[in-house]
Amino acid sequence: MAVNILFAAHPERWDTYQAPLETALSKAGVAARLSTSLPAEEVDYIVYAPNSEVQDFTPFTRARAVLNLWAGVEDVVGNPTLRIPLARMVDHGLTQGMMEWVTGHVLRHHLGMDAHIHGQDGVWRKTIPPLAQDRPVTVLGLGALGRACAEALRALGFAVTGWSRSPKDIPGINCLAGDAGLRDALRTAEILVLLLPLTAQTENLLNTARLALLPRGAVIVNPGRGPLIDDDALLDALDAGHVGHATLDVFRVEPLPPDHPYWAHPRVTVTPHIASETRPDTAAQVIAENIRRGEAREPFLHLVDRKTGY
Structure with a gap:
């Protein structure tokens, strides 16, 4: 039947x-x-x-x-x-797509590609990035998508810390959990990737206090959920130069309204919810x-x- x-x-x-x-x-x-x-x-x-x-x-x-x-x-x-x-x-398709998008944008920021892509003005800008092993990356969220991205970044040589609400054990990844673990994970994150689910506990997880824990000039990459970030707090941190750049794929309101400050901000890259499908x-x-x-x-x-x- x-x-x-x-x-x-x-x-x-x-x-x-x-x-x-x-x-x-x-x-x-x-x-x-x-x-x-x-x-x-x-x-x-x-x-x-x-x-x-x-x-x-x-x-x-x-x-x-x-x-x-x-x-x-x-x-x-x-x-x-x-x-x-x-x-x-x-x-598999959703996981693979997310892994490709995340590794692409982490490498973009790690290598400083924007300076060469957008800086075609006759100035010879020769800056040598550190090796991946010397670039601390933190992935918040170690579910199926977060784990896949953390493992891919580790395979590229990055020093990867992962944080989750409950303890995890992933070979090669410095896995942290709990409130104290979150603070430690943020303090080392030169590049921060957000792949947490949206719950009452994770909404506005990146607020003013937690953004202040990041190393100055840190980059945020968010393909997870828009409300994980307090937008006003992020804009303040970007304006102050504490956060060097934010590449954002997800937002509280989608499509992102044309008058939203993210569109015009020089330290923000907006992508239209394409990290994975x-x-x-x-x-x-x-x-x-x-x-x-x-x-x-x-x-x-x-x-x-x-x-x-x-």
């Missing part, structure tokens, strides 16, 4: 996900009825984007799991009508595997802990 799968996301996503999902489900041996419109009481699984029209999960009385298309779940995890398992998206082909494989697991009564992958919010 076929399982009924509701695709609940923006309509334009259906065209890019339908074929990959059908292929992945077939390869996983799952007989499925996949649709954007099914009677709620007949739905077994919901493939979900938090910005979809589905916000009340109460009618889905036989659904076994909600399978998020995004890595971030802050817009759905607190929904009081959601009482079934919620799985976040962790897939869920790729339909690889994401479909993760979704199909979770549905196969559900049908086989095996544990789901990447389940969200409602207490921590990720």
Whole structure:
């Protein structure tokens, strides 16, 4: 008997996900009825984007799991009508894309590329950067994305410190945790990468006091979540020269409003939420595997802990 799968996301996503999902489900041996419109009481699984029209999960009385298309779940995890398992998206394509973007921008700042890209004015600017081993980099957040980026930077020779709310042990990475660990992680961060989930505990994590802990001239790279940073505090730190540059891919309001101070600030690089994206082909494989697991009564992958919010 076929399982009924509701695709609940923006309509334009259906065209890019339908074929990959059908292929992945077939390869996983799952007989499925996949649709954007099914009677709620007949739905077994919901493939979900938090910005979809589905916000009340109460009618889905036989659904076994909600399978998020995004890595971030802050817009759905607190929904009081959601009482079934919620799985976040962790897939190879999203991880690889994030790793490429982060390593590219860390290398850009480490090597001082902007001075040569933008300084074509006839002035011979010869500055030699330190080797990566002498450039301390801190990654805040050691989940799937943070760990992958920390390991890639370590493989390039950087001295990498990682911080997470709970203790982690990653070979080659100086792993810290807790409030004292966060202070130590910030004090050494010549380049700081933010890859934390957005929770009540992480919102405005980079405030005035914590920005002051960074070495003078530190660079911030944020492909995680916009509200991790207190925007006013960051702008003050940039204006004072304490923070040398901020490369920001995520923001509290997206698209970033045209009159936002970040656009015109000489020490800020804005990228339009492109650090990584869920790729339909690889994401479909993760979704199909979770549905196969559900049908086989095996544990789901990447389940969200409602207490921590990720």
